Amino acid sequence: MTSRAALFVCVLLSACSGSAASPSPHPAGPGTPEAHVAAATPHEVTSQVVTALFLHATMRRPSPADLALWTSRLDTQGGLEQLIDTLLDAPRFLEMVAPKLVADRMTTVPTRYLFPLAWLLKTMKGPGGESIYYIKKPCAPDAVDVVKPWWEPTTRVKVCKDAHRPERFFNPNTKIYCDSVKSAPSEELDDFCGCGPNLMRCFPTAALRDTFNDSLIHEVSDTIADLTRQNRPLADVFTTNATLRDRNSETIYRRWKTEALRLPELAGVDDLPSWPEKGKWAPRDMLGPDEHAGILTMPNTIFESSGLRPVMKNVFTILWCSQPDSTSVKTDEFLKVGGANLRAGEGWQRLVALPVCTSCHARLDYSMQFFQGYLDVRVGEHYEAAGQRTGSMNFYSRNIDDFRGKDVPTPMGFARLSMSQPEFGECFAHKINRHIYGPNIEPDDEAALLEGFDPQRTTFRGLMRTALLRYARKRLSGAPPMASDVGAQAANAVIAPSADPELPLSHPAIEIISDSCMDCHDGPDAESGLDLREYLSKQMIPPETFAKILDRVTARQMPPMGSTLEPRKRGELLTELVSSEFRNDPAKRARALRHVVGQDRASGPYPFEAAITAIEDAVGVQLGRTSRKRTNTGLAASAKRFLEGDVSPEYLQFSPDFSAATGLLALDACKAAGLRDAALDECLARATDPALYIRPTPYHSSMSRAP
């Protein structure tokens, strides 16, 4: 067994519980999980903290030299702030961690709508052996145009007339634009559209087309990275007109302009070659007032999904960390909306006011109105100034009764409104904390980041600095990481058996319900007709009501979004409720607690990207990134991709697939290092050690101690 492996086993299997160690600053009581693990020495704790800070800031462990240097420095002369500032200057933080935390999938997932493969040009031979481009079918040699192609405007190419059609921008029969996904040659219901001026909708090669997806992702991530490098306020990410973009991205903005104004030639086609291939900061042309709002109107964001509503859903995931919350929809209510097109037409106004729909649609659908200049990808893929609304538009949060303000109905108006709400700050505090703590966030962690939060002044780098300092100081002062093993804690709850069909409410449950539910569920006018007062006084609850409460609390639907019921309290309430339900059957109670309360969770690993770099470091090979293309889900050299790369740190677990995926990547890495036989075995054992991947928990807190 390797030394690292021994460490994991030592911790995980409590084999070291009898070993000598310093007294724990937070001694665990007998019988608790902490009791099995002796505490680390202060030096060991410092070493763990340095390692964790490197992982959180750069998703890479420190080199042995860095670990020794910073551990020693922190032990003897301090320098925690210096370490954190150094880490926040690192390219890996600026270019990888910060963009992912700020904009999540917009920095990793390309839109699949902007460049349909069907627009890939095919070639036929002309009478002189020259190449002639076509799209659907070859043409007669005399039915060709000579065109200046956008990708090399100093040259001329031949293209079949029916593949060119530079004057066609809008199909009056289908009422869709020629840059819509529905106008792609494979989808078009009639034969109307062509590649357009300078063949701007078409690509000569699949490879060139693929670089565009890559470029649009980089416009988002590079802009965020540079704003973070400059320590600019968080608001700039969502309001800047200028972006850091390469030639491909600039080509797309020029294509939008050409489509919108129906220009005979791609706007500025002759200047394109002078645009730096690697990109530059530049303002974006605006065809309408406040058309642009930071990353919100970048092509990879605004055309990421089919329709503005799902785009808004994604935007609110970035801005407010909103989760899907569409439940208890009743068919009768739903049918009252009638036959309008609820997705793209005016049916939204009926939808937002429906009781069962308002909790999501008041927010999403009013917000959509701020972006009406941007077409649905099935209608077009550019900005039409005529579509942008004028006047002012309302903005709502939880439902149609939760009015938050109004502003001009432009993307910039939306950005101002959405960032001025408390949900914005709470979301960024949460994103950073879940990155650092996984599922084990304590309320104080969120509050610390929200102190003095102002999107016009607070910077992302500043938030991250505060969070890392807080994490390090807590750990260095002896506080163990918070536990997520709710199921284990829950086992202590005991409620006396009884045969009464009504279910008893324990005192802790009554206390939590009193604190968290009675604002809405007290008296004859209680929400949903659920009056809890009598049940609390009787300390008993009927089975139907009990099941309803249990389901809603388990699903985190009650108390609703924005409530003060912190995760630990929710866990306690669930524990009490489940214990009450299975008060007569200890075996079922134990199983139900593990599943309903503990969600059968395995330990939470660091983000998958950190696992990949951990493998690289453990093996000692730098497989690196062979292109600008994001490879967040697998080593570039192996190109293996796994679901783990898409899962939020809150929900990522050390599953069998995680174990298998890291095993397969370790195999690739060890083989890339040229190892064979016993050396290969040793390498695999080193690189598959779960201790490389799993976050410290109270039970793993002596992870770095030598056995």
Place this chain on the structure above:
Amino acid sequence: MRQRAATVHRPAGAAPEYFVIIHLHGGFDALLTTDPKLSKDVAPKFDFLADSSQILDAGFPIGPQLAPIQAKLNRFAVLNGVAVQTANHPTGDIQTACLRTKVAVGTPPIVDLLGWSSPGPLRQTLGSAYLGATGPECYSGAFFGNKDRPGDLGEVDHDPTQKGTFEYLDETPHEDLLRMAKAMRSHRGSAKRASLTDQQQLDVTNVERAAAVFERYVQIDPFKRESWSEDPRADNIARNLQRTAWLLEQDLAKAVFLTIGISEWDSHWNNAQIQKKWNGAFFNMFSRFLAGLETRSNGGGTLADQTVIVVLSEIGRNGMINDAMGKDHFPEIPVLFYGKGVRGGSLFGATGTRMEALPISPVDGKRATAGGFLPLLDDVGTTLLRWAGMDPPTFGYHGRDLRFLDAV
């Protein structure tokens, strides 16, 4: 409270050995498949089939797009009008993974329960496996499987060489698989597991599960990919169905969750064409898959005799045609059940002139004149757990036990 499922442990051998849940993503249209209606059957403005020639006979009436499995419906029970209480894909996705309403991200999917928590020792190497366009909502402490990527036009990538964990294992030399298993098991240690917390035990177990799969791969027949269609979309579906059959035949997994598509059935535009394209692609491949289950066996009888299959979408399609000739979302769905213990050749559930569910009898599942109930997705999950011999409330399932679905 809805009627709880009794804790029924079926006699030995009575519970299905395998479970397969197939999620057709986006919402397949009941009118064109399980719930055909003519103009006389629907309210004004609601969609209907052109004439009675489009209604096929499978022992009960079905729509034209279910034709590929018409001859096999004698082994299916169909339940129309199942409420999912949502009209939004992400919520529906989480619910479909759990076969339960009111669930949050992070709740373990039902195939984890069917696979890993079934009574008695697990015969298969893996409890649950995931295939197709698996989303993060399926991720759990027991996750093992693949994720197909979105490709052109937002559809699932039709690249037949698309790979996931299983494909990577396919192409890894046996010698390397054994090396990896050995390396992973080297972390196991020898201390008593009783001293570990639940979470720590699961960590250790998960390393062992992965190592066990690596070792098992060396012993079983390799997966053989066949081309079933010249249409890359259909052939991509075939790829995942073939993998499903292989997992069962090789006794590698007990429960499989297969997600087909990324909103492929989400026909807000041109409903009829889109539904035809995807129903045609799926049900033709599914028919061939079912034929394979009926002929292939692994020692426990044919796969068809050992397996329960559930086919559903996360949301339904509205009965009305919108102004883009599409159909928007609807909070009710049809569910198809196939296989061991299922009352085949039966249609349950009832819908009205607006495709809305009507109350049905808890006894026979047919339209109730009094005392009926509206079926809910939770009822499907509860019933499935009971078929597996499990106690649904222990796992948070408080739905109704749909006993009318049981084979006589």
